[in-house]
Amino acid sequence: MSATLQGDDIIICEGVSKWYGSFQALSGVSLRIARGEVVVVCGPSGSGKSTFIRTINRLEEHQVGRITVDGIEMTSDIRNIDAIRREVGMVFQQFNLFPHLTVMQNITLAPIWVRGRTRRASEARALELLERVGIAEQATKYPGQLSGGQQQRVAIARALAMDPKIMLFDEPTSALDPEMVKEVLDVMKTLARGGMTMVCVTHEMGFAREVADRIVFMDHGQIVEEGTPEALFANPQQERTRLFLSQIL
């Protein structure tokens, strides 16, 4: 009860569990994320980290537990879900840009249809965002004409165009060619330093070390360990964490 009122926690997960049939993907995940905090979620594949991040905007439905985002409790009420989705931006591993729309249309679609903004205001804002992610000159192209790194930056701009309070990143650099990873990470770092609340599923430990306030290590659908990057990298408490970090660092 006091939990929802307490402090400045914008995401509150309490005992979140989820099953796919008889397979338990999440077992009692509890995590509180403060406004402006940057949290990196890592773990081996199949550890439930993507599933977890996707429960925060209801792309996956949790069966047990409680999720509260910006004071709104996630229930099956579609109005609550839509209210949360308006405040939570998401960037996907496969970019998921809309291939039949230009870059500009991709970015202005949701502001126009969901926020009810004018086309002119949305386009001005979109150009500003494209400028920020460094590809203003691509506005009239279609996603298929851009490189992977450019597409992912458009996807970030598209999410930012809704002026979200929280940004979720689901392995944003995993589908990119190595030489394009940096351009996307640079955009994410700028965003993190600008005070955005971010939850990132990623294996980019350099990024985590540089901008993360906290690292959460998951395995078998549970949070095994969490802490500041310094503490976790220097002195992991759990054997599983140590093993995982030794493999990717």
Added chain:
Amino acid sequence: MVTDGATARIPSPDIQRMVTWVRANLFSTWYNAVITIVLVYGLISALVGLAGWVAQAQGWPAAFTNMKLILAWTYPNDQIWRPQLAVLFVAALLGLSAGVWRGVVQLVAIGAALTAGILAVPAIGLPEFAGMVGLPSWLALATSVALLLLGIPIGRRAGGWLRWVLIIAWITAYPIVILIVRGGIGLPVVETKLWGGLMLTLLLAISGIVLSFPIGVALALGRRSRLPIIRIFCIAYIELIRGVPLVTVLYMGSLLLPLFLPGGESVDQFIRAMVAVTLFSAAYLAENVRGGLQALPAGQTEAARALGLNVVQTTFLITLPQALRAIVPLLVGQSIGLFKDTSLVVIVGLIDLLGAAQNVVGQPDWLGTPGGVWRETFLVIAALYWVFSFTMSRVSKRIEDSFAKSRH
């Protein structure tokens, strides 16, 4: 021979390439050479035979003197200007729309202009119909070509108001065409039982294609619905209709339905056939659309939902436009099929293009013609069917090409 101007006799690169291609593809081995020679001989003798038959066949006048029956069946001659007016109305609409929207619409308009232009040439030789009030066929076709092409620059220059006029005009186009052709409000009524020929085929096919589109899309979406009642209804409908031949649906519509409906016997035969064709086509269209929807990656819906778009917005802004683009070839293929399938309405007593031709062939005037006139007449009909089908498939190809740039 070899000495004079040997340098000038070196074959040009084009010819050389051709010779190389022929050697590599047609005469690469001795058995390929044999197959090539046999096929070329067969092809040439078939063409020579056909040309000889075309030249000496005596049945050609049947189709051309009866072109009125083939095009409009027993539609009154003194009212023939009305179907012509309907054609010109649609041509003007299409031309102006091509100027306003360009892109795909322009491709359709140019395709239609080409088809009408090609048809106008043989139409010059058509005899006048007795007591006809209207333009000669070739002039009607030429006028529609002019309207199609003139509309493009006019539409391009006109202001934004024309856009809205055109949208309203397209929505009301089919009722307006039917009003012009059938009459009422000031015009003498021409009963649908007098309709027929190409006119009937086109009206049935266009209404079938246009009306089955929204129904088919709705069925496809319904089949994917989470609500069991809607889903089960859609599945049942689609599978029931797909499980029976079109002939059965036509019989149902035209013979059985009037028995069940109060006052059903008064429902027009044309409308019954139109409803049957539409309902039949919708079931197939639904499955095509569903295929297009299923081919989309799940990430598209997820991205749309994550942005806060609701289910309706996601469907109409994201998934449906992509699905429809992907299935343009299927949609056009189905439209061509429907256009030709309308010939089955003969069995419920309507006289379409094919029915009219059959009737012409059976006229007593041609009893004296050796061998009958059916070969010549059906060839003319086949050419008509082909011109329309080929236009549709060319337009489809151009539409696909224009969408290609927005794909990966």
